Amino acid sequence: MxxxxxxxxxxxxxxxxxxxxxxxxxxxxxxxxxxxxxxxTFLPADETIKLSFISEESLVNKIHNVQRLVPLEVELNERIIIDSSWGDFEVFKKLQRIEYYIKGTYSVDLSTLENSNIKIDKLNKKIQITLPKPVVDSIIINQDKTIFETTENGLLRIGDIKLTPDEYAIIEKEIINRIEKKLKEQSLYNESIKKTEEVVKSIVRSTVPGDFNLTIKFE
Known part of the structure; x- marks a missing residue:
């Protein structure tokens, strides 16, 4: 008991x-x-649908993996005329045309991106990313494609135009300046903005699952 x-x-x-x-x-x-x-946690009305959102910090880290984004490359050509004529008389004319082929690129520096650049509204399923604007990054003359046309001589002139290395350097510097101005024209610059948006949206959509409204702003 x-x-x-x-x-x-x-x-x-x-x-x-x-x-x-x-x-x-x-x-x-x-x-x-x-x-x-x-x-x-945001839950859909239909419990069969699974949603998940990445945090601002994780999204920043994902974009940082790209670091320097090159959204657009442009191939351009520029023609110049070297004039070594004597005066305005046709018989003393000496001209040579040179055609340069150049590749210009735009880039966006993503290394400075912080959490404050990304706003995630889970409730309304919105993401807003603020990026630095694209800038002209590099201008490279393709020396292999450069075309030197035959020298045009007047009746009393013979031979080709001879340029020193310093003179060639001055010409190429002028070419680069011209191309830089072209790349900064509104039509080409708008294209670099458009391509930046497309690339960043592709990165984000591959990272964040679900249907959401994504907007890109530029500082």
């Missing part, structure tokens, strides 16, 4: 301890955890 009574007492105590523990846990959840910052 005594052993049975002890077992009943022990079982009763265990039940009391269990419920008391649950009571304290529930009070802890209500009184303590309410003071902690909450992590909100």
């Amino acid at each position: 005594l052993k049975r009574l002890k077992k009943k007492i022990i079982k009763s105590l265990m039940v009391i301890i269990l419920f008391t523990s649950l009571g304290f846990y529930g009070a802890y959840k209500v009184l303590v955890e309410d003071d902690k910052p909450k992590t909100s």
